[in-house]
Amino acid sequence: MYPKKMRFGVAAQGFVAYPNRLGASLDGKLMLRGNAHKDVYNEFVITGKAAHAISNNAGDIFSAFDKGKYDNISSLSLLAGYRMNFGVPVPYSKDIDAIGGAFIELSAGFSYVHHIRDYYMEQLAEEGQPIVASKLRTWAPAISGVFGYTVSKRLDVILSYTGAWPLHTVGKVKQSFIGAGLQYNF
Secondary structure, three states: OOOOOEEEEEEEEEEEEEOOEEEEEEEEEEEEEOOOOOOOOOEEEEEEEEEEEOOOOOOOOOOOOOOOOOOOEEEEEEEEEEEEEEEOOHHHOOOOOOOEEEEEEEEEEEEEEEEOOHHHHHHHHHHOOOOOHHHHEEEEEEEEEEEEEEOOOOEEEEEEEEEEOOOOOOOOOOEEEEEEEEEEEO
C-alpha cells in the first residue's frame, strides 16, 4: 500500500476543554491516499496540533508556555492515523454532485502538555518552594477522533475530540477537549 496522492490540510477549531475552559487549536495535516483498492478513497494522516485553553485566573489569552504565570493549558501534539471516507469524497470526484463526502479520522500519538492546577501553585507557595517550569510540562500519550463532511473540493466541516493523559500527574490534569471548526485542504 503506497500512497497514490498526497494532500495537505489546515484545520482551525474552537473547543470546550475539561475543566470548564474555552480554547482554540490549529492543526496541520499531511494526508496520503492509500492504493489498496482503486475504489477506496481512504487516507493515512499525519497531524501536528497546537492547542491553547484560556486561563481560569484572568491570564492573557495569548499566554502560552508562560513558565507557570497563568493557569492555562497549552499543548503541542504529533499524531498519526487513518481517515475513512464514506462514498466518493468530493476532492476525488469528477462529478460536482458526487454522493458522499463524510469521513471519520482516528489518530494516536503523543503530546507535550503544559498545565498547572491552582492547588499545586498554592501548595508550592505554602511550602516556600520555587516554581520549576520543567515540572509544569510533560509528555503524554494522546488520541484524537474527527468526524467531518466535505462541503467543497477544498473545505471540510469538522467535529473532533482530543485527549492526552500525562504519565506523571502531580499538579496536572488530563487534557480533554471537544472542538468544532473548518479544515481547508490544498
